[in-house]
Amino acid sequence: MSSPATWSIEPHTQAKHDLLRFYLNAWFPILSSGRNQHVIFLDGFAGPGIYTGGEPGSPIIALETLIRHSHFPRMSQTEFTFIFIEKDPSCYQSLKDQLADFWSLSGGKPNNIYVHSINDEFRNVAEQIATSALGTLAPTLAFIDPFGWSGVPMTTIRDLLSSRKCEVLFNFAYDSVNRFVGEEAPSVAHHFAELFGTTGTEYQDASRLAADDRKVFLRDLYVDKLREVGGFSFVKPFEVINQSRGRTAYFLVFGTRNPTGFDRMKGAMWRVDPEYGCRYSGEEDNQLSLFSRAPQLSPLKAALRDRFAGSTIVVKRLEEYVVEETDYTTTHYKRVLKELEDEGLMSCVSGRKKRGTYPPGAVLHFEP
Structure with missing residues (x-):
């Protein structure tokens, strides 16, 4: 039986979307205010574009953030290209339908916005773009949000986003990685070596550690490799807890070469976590507090x-x-x-x- 085209959204997914929205709200005007005449947003695992409760998926969030931005009328000289990649045929069709509905309800697509929806695997499309761009890709934010740990090689991210003004927001699926990291079968080990960009099996050292130490080890290994192999000068992870399961679902790992972009992403993280700027736990969603959550300085x-x-x-x-x-x-x-x-x-x-x-x-x- 094929999987349903849409599914219900969970609170930690909403937090992920909030982080993306907050950053894009800063990223679009910054990139369009300089000499950049072309800006790209790439969603590597775009999904169906909607959840069963009607909540928008990441492609719609990205488009909506741009066209409803108070500065959008001043961005007319910048071309915005959106690349939405989705390999599942049913999700892809749903995405196409949602995009058509979005433009219909928005009064049509502005002339400086270009949308490319592609029914293929992220890796295939990313490698094609990297080959054609040869390190000259326009300023790009790649949102890479896979369901697991396969099909997202570190070298693919490196080659796709090698241009100085390219950035990545990657979903490091810790919960899934943690369950399989000690697996030595070649079919599994191959994907982990690609994920971390390693030639050896240093990631397997995690399987011998206690739970908390294992989480830190795997998180830091990915962060370090995104710097060393991916080529990003500034890297920061943001932990996202699945409250219903009581454990870490994933780390959203941001990589950039630009200190201003780094500062703005950290600002977005602080909006999701106003106390420490590094973790969404979900606990605050279920609490009625008389006190605001102030930054712990x-x-x-x-x-x-x-x-x-x-x-x-x-x-x-x-x-x-x-x-x-x-x-x-x-x-x-x-x-x-x-x-x-x-x-x-x-x-x-x-x-x-x-x-x-x-x-x-x-x-x-x-x-x-």
């Missing part, structure tokens, strides 16, 4: 003191450290700096006109 405060104790540093360099080497964003560090200054642990030496402000050129001194 004490780890950043401790990190700044440890890193810069006894040092004098320009704010711009401190900001680079926060963006590139911590879980925090440019929206967080100034609140922490004010606390440190109020407590006498940091002072501003020069470069500002008003206390409590920290412009990029201001010079700060941290007490030992």
Whole structure:
């Protein structure tokens, strides 16, 4: 029996879609405001475009985020290409139907938007695009969201997104990987070697670890390989818990070569997880709280003191450290700096006109 074309959405899937939507909301205007005349969004496992409750799938979310963006009227000089890949025939047909309905309800497709729906496997299409582009692909965000761990080689991601302005949001299906990572059968081991981009079987070391250590090991291995093999300078995972099963479903792993894109994605993660910016647990969905979930900034405060104790540093360099080497964003560090200054642990030496402000050129001194 064939699988149904649509299925019900789960809370952790909704969280994944929220993260994608939040990032695209920042990504589209940033890319279209520069010299980029062509921008690509690629969905490697596009699905049917809708869930049984009527919730939109990722292709519709991406299109909707663009055309309903308040800045979209100013993006008329940029061509937006959407590539939706789906290998299942029934899901593909459903996707085509949903796209037709979407444009009908939206009053037609804008002239600067191009949509290509492809009934094939992600790997096949990605390799074809990589071969034709030869490292010159237009700025691209590839959302790669497989159901398991096969058909998504690290080398394919590397070759497809080798251009400097390309980024990836990858669903590292930890729950599925964890169940099979110790399997030594060649048919399985081959796919894991491709997934991690390894020539050996170092991933099998995970099977000898306790549950929590195994999760960290596999997560870090994929993150490291996305840097080393994939070629992305900045990589960050976001853990997503399946609350109904009480365990980690997957890590959404973002890779980019651009610190601004990295900061914006971390901002999107903080919107999904307002306390720590790194994990969706689902617990907050079932709680009625009188208190908002505020960012927990004490780890950043401790990190700044440890890193810069006894040092004098320009704010711009401190900001680079926060963006590139911590879980925090440019929206967080100034609140922490004010606390440190109020407590006498940091002072501003020069470069500002008003206390409590920290412009990029201001010079700060941290007490030992």
